[in-house]
Amino acid sequence: MAKVNRVGSTSPPDGGWGWMIVAGCFLVTICTRAVTRCISIFFVEFQTYFTQDYAQTAWIHSIVDCVTMLCAPLGSVVSNHLSCQVGIMLGGLLASTGFILGSFATSLKHLYLTLGVLTGLGFALCYSPAIAMVGKYFSRRKALAYGIAMSGSGIGTFILAPVVQLLIEQFSWRGALLILGGFVLNLCVCGALMRPITLKEDHSSQEQNRVCRTQKEDCKRASPYSPLTKEWAQTCLCCSLQQEYSFLLMPDFVVLAISVLFMAYGCSPLFVYLVPYALSVGVSHQQAAFLMSILGVIDIIGNITFGWLTDRRCLKNYRYVCYLFAVGLDGLCYLCLPMLRSLPLLVPFSCTFGYFDGAYVTLIPVVTAEIVGTTSLSSALGVVYFLHAVPYLVSPPIAGWLVDTTGSYTAAFLLCGFSMIFSSVLLGFARLVKRMKRTQLQFLAKESDPKLQLWTNGSVAYSVARELDQKDGDSVATVVPGYNLT
């Protein structure tokens, strides 16, 4: 019996093997996000070889991005049911196969299927489980760990872009795709690093799902050849899905989901339309490319420094506020963009936007973890990234249509700016409502039982508040001591 207790629950190590997990996630981000961005370097080659125009070849990039985000929940389901290691290794094998088959392609349709769908599916199986794993290994330094892990996309793009160009020059696009397929196989190495860890379970999941858990244990004990297998299987599946996706009904999560939809709608067109906008106001090609490089580099800096900043004790309890502040500031930058019509004005814009873009990307997993807890983090991240897919897909074409019909970029940028500001206002509003409800109920609790007021340690108020909102363990603990019961 002593043996069983020793293997079980631990608290997040906040270091040790955790840093290897961060390194693994960093490599996963490079192999997925950075490689996706570098696929666009192949377009000129595809256009010449297959004699197609830009629009046809650009579909490859859209398909990869869309499939990666759409199948993110599939990734979390696979890694929850098999194991994180197996899930990521499987994803690495799939993505690598996609690249290798793509190097033998004889038409653009083949590339859509291999490089688009197969590789996108492989990436989806890797991305959200890896990010969820980082959350399990860190609690105190969570934001810094996420910052380092997410900076992989910026640093990866920076390093891979010239390397891919060199590969194409040396080996032409077929050889370059083959070698890139080998590079993407390193996702299997990242998968091997993701050692499983069992944590102390959250209070919420224990109480809500006790019934489901006993049924799950029965499921495990039942033999596969019993006559009631089909019924058992169905109830088991239903129950496990119910347990896994119980967070979908939480009002906090619903608010986060809606705000993510609007935020993803707003943030994607800038990377597509900054260069054309800069060219239209008279900036030269090289200076426009320089603006994009600044955006990329400051993005990386924002990732890491904002992660470190929000880990400080003073900001740790305000990560949610920092997140909505970063999203709101980005929206404001968008609103100012139509007024910036020269290079000396666009450079500070690039710096500001890039910094806060990196900032909120780091905080998405942190805020999600705060809302749903660490056990459901993998599934929740799957859903959050799934919600990125459709806005990523529709937002650039809609912005392009607006630019074509109005003849200027103002309408498109204003729409994106308002979308992001709405997203951050929604989050702030939801938080305000929750706080008001809590203080109201605490006030009522105080008034309903005057005797309990004599308990100066405030434990009654604590337990009432705890029933209201079990997720905010930290914030309640900070509020209560300040609450004066006299």
Next chain:
Amino acid sequence: MRALTGLLGSPAPRAPPSRPLLLLCLIAAARWSLVDGDPPDSAFTSLPVREEMMAKYSNLSLESHSISLTEQSSMPVEKNITLERPSNMELTCHFTTSEDLNSINVTWKKGDELLEKNNYLINASGNTLYTQYTFTIINSKQMGSYSCFFEEEKEQRGTFNIKVPELHRKHKPLITYVGDSTVLVCKCENCFPVNWTWYSSNGSVQVPVDVHMNDKYVINGTHANETRLKIMHLSEEDGGSYWCHAIFQLGESEEHLELVVLSFLVPLKPFLAIIAEVVLLVAIILLCEMYTQKKKKHPEEGKEFEQIEQLKSDDSNGIENNAPRHRKNESGNQ
């Protein structure tokens, strides 16, 4: 006659000569040149004949170019003119100087060949000397460098380089694989050649590409200013230099492309190296994990072993300590 030659030999007049005098001179010059027996080139005929020719070529476009020189210009001034189709040319040189305009000798040369004086106009106003050479270019023989010379103590020179449009674009070698097909593209910005031809060369000799070979070469182009050569079923011998020639009415210009044909083993080597590295790293990491897990189990087994050893040693200590020993055994077993 001598008076006339004297007139021709003297430095060109400063003021435009009166029309009857000019006509007289030029008719005489025409007769003189005709008597010489040399059949004149179409561009170097006398003015009335030239006017006829100008009337014939009046449907051609007129290109005017000018160069300004000063006495301080230390280096010869050059101007590049690209010409695709036949046109009338008007080349003007201005020379500004503080010196006496009468003492300057003005000449025109094509390459090193001196041009006839009666074919160009010379004018002066204020401090500046103008000279204008008008002619028509209809074939490649008339292309080249035309220079105007102003001679005093130093020679000032302005050159017009008339050439067909050039195709020079930096091309990196095109990499392809055996059994694959490839497309070689030649493009000309802002120019429209009459025809394109392709040549391949293995050394210095250019051999035209045989388009009639089945299934090997296809030449087509979507616009007039580009051409595409598609080569199918590549083999190692197809590698080397390829030349595309753009043919204009007034000449030809060419571009060089390099084709490299590799076998598929070439990128396979780095690929296999990366796969080997991945397999090695995965094996190392998984072995490390199994080793750490075993180590975690062993300390527990080790502690139980110690407990059993202690009980055994207590057992052998003595028989009289029965009661306390039982209690100790019980607590130890739990």
